Amino acid sequence: MNSLAIMSFVKTAMDWIGAILVFAILLLLLLVIVLYIIDKTQRKQTIRRNYPVIGRFRYFFEHLGEFFRQYFFAMDREEMPFNRAERSWAYRAAKDVSRTMAFGSTRNLNPTGTVMFLNDPFPVLKKDAKKAKPILIGPYAKHPYEAPSFFNISAMSFGALSRKAVIALAKGADKAGCWINTGEGGLAPYHLAGDGDVVFQFGTAKYGVRDSNGKLDDSKLKAIGDNPQVKMVELKMSQGAKPGKGGLLPAGKVTEEISKIRGIPAGEASISPNGHPEITSVSDLLDMIEHIRQVTGKPCGFKAVIGSHQYLVDLMTEINSRGIESAPDFITIDSADGGTGAAPQPLFDYVGLPLKESLPLTIDLLEEHGLRARVKVICSGKMITPSGVAWAKAMGADIVVSARGFMFALGCIQALQCSKNTCPTGITTHDEELQEGLVISDKLERVYHYHKNMVSAVEMIAHSCGVKSPHDLSREHVRVVTESGLSTPLDKLHPYQENEIEISQR
Secondary structure (H helix, E strand, O other), X not given: OOHHHHHHHHHHHHHHHHHHHHHHHHHHHHHHHHHHHHHHHOOOOHHHHHOOOOOHHHXXXXXXXXXXXXXXXXXXXXXXXXXXXXXXXXXXXXXXXXXXXXXXXXXOOOOOOOEEEOOOOOOOOHHHOOOOOOEEEOOOOOOOEEEOOOEEEOOOOEOOEOHHHHHHHHHHHHHHOOOEEOOOOOOOHHHHOOOOOEEEEEOOOOOOOEOOOOOEOHHHHHHHHOOOOEEEEEEEOXXXXXXXXXXXXXXXXXXXXXXXXXXXXXOOOEEOOOOOOOOOOHHHHHHHHHHHHHHHOOOEEEEEEOOOOHHHHHHHHHHHHHOHHHOOOEEEEEOOOOOOOOOOXXXXXXXXXXXXXXXXXXXXXXXXXXXXXXXXXXXEOOOOOHHHHHHHHHHXXXXXXXOXXXXXXXXXXXXXXXXXXXXXXXXXXXXXXXXXOOOHHHHHHHHXXXXXXXXXXXXXXHHHOOOOOHHHOOHHHEEEEOOOOOEEEHHHHOOOOXXXXXOOOO
C-alpha cells in the first residue's frame, strides 16, 4: 500500500470518526432534551422537576453513597440534626415502601441515654389489638374537641412554608385524620384547603388577630373561632428554636398576601416582642387562656419551652385555687433542640431544656397537683421515627406533634436553606420556580402515608410490649442506658420526687 493510499485511508477514517462524533453529540443533545422534557413534566421527584437532567445526579450519587459512604462520607447515624437512618425511614414511610432491614441493626446500643423498649413474652395478637381512641380536649369549652389521632402536624406558618407546602400538608392531614397547626403566622386559606381539623396558633405579635397597635382584636379572634375547621387555639409563649426571642419577618417577605393574613403593613419588617406584653405572671396567663376560650368557644392551651419551671408549680397552684375549669386545656411542650424556625445559634444550642427532661418534669407536676386528667400534654421535638413517638407516649404524653417529620414527607432533603428562600425542594421558599417542583397531588399522598405508617409502627411497638394500644404504653415499658453501661427502667430513672421540687402550698 503506497503512501497516497494510506493518506486516503486515514482521511476516510477521520471523516468517519468526525461524522460519528457529530452524530454522538447530536444524539447526546437529543437525549438531554428528552430528559429535560421528562424531568420538567414528571410529578414525583421535586429535585428533577426543579433541576432537570442535572438533578438526576443527586439520586445517582445517593445510590453510590450506599456503597462508598463508609470510606468517604458520614455513616448512617452520624449526621445532625437528623441522620441518614432517620431520614431514610421517614422517606420510605412517606413513599409507602418497605421499611424492613437485613443483617442486623446499625444502631449502637451502648451510649448513655439509649432507649430500649421491653418486649413482653406474650405480645398482643392482631385480633386483640385496639385502635387508639380519640382524645378529649377541653371538656369545659363550649365546643370540646375529640382529637382523632395521637400524632399530628406541628406548628409551621405560611410564610415560613410555601403556599404549595401548606396546601399539601392540609390536604394530607385531612386524608390522614390528623390536625395541622397554623403556626404563629395567621390562618391562611391554604390551611383550610383540606377541609380537615386545624389548630390556630398565635404568638407575641398576634398575627391574624391583632389590631393596628399589635394588641389582641377580639372580633378577629371570634371570627377565627367561628370557623368550624378550627378546633383549638394555641397561645405560643415560646418555641424550641428560640426560647425567649421574638421573630423578625424581613420587609422583603411581607408581601401583600402575607400582610393581609398577618394584619401588618406590606413591605415593612415586623419584629415580634420577646414575650406577650400583657402576660407577665401565671395569673395573667390563666386570664388570657380563659378569655380566648370564652371568645372562641374552643379549647385553649399554651405552647412553651420549659426552662425555669417554678412558674409551672405556681401555675398549677393558682389553677387549684381558682378551680379546675380554669386550667389550660392542654400544654404543648417544645424541646429546646430547635425546630423549623430560623433562630440565632446561641438560642438554638444553649437555651431551654430538651424534651427528655421537660416532658417527665411537666407530667409529674401535673400528677402531683391532681391535674393530669384535666390538662392534656402535647409534645414536639425531633420525633420523626416511631421510637421517638413511642418513647413520648410511654413517658406520659397524650399527643405527639412533628414538623420536620412531615417536611421530610414533603421531600425535604435537609439542605439547611430554610431561612434563605432558596429551598431546593420548594418547601420553605416563595420562589415560584422552585415551588414548581412540589406537586401537591403527590405530596399530600406522602403526608398521608407518613402519618399512617407512623401510627402503625408505634402500634407495633406497643403490641410488642404487651399492650393493646399506644395509649397504654408507660414508663415501665422502657429502659435507658446509664453511665455504667447498663440500662435502668425509665420509671426508676424518672420517679416523681416531691422533695426535689419546691412546691408552693396549695
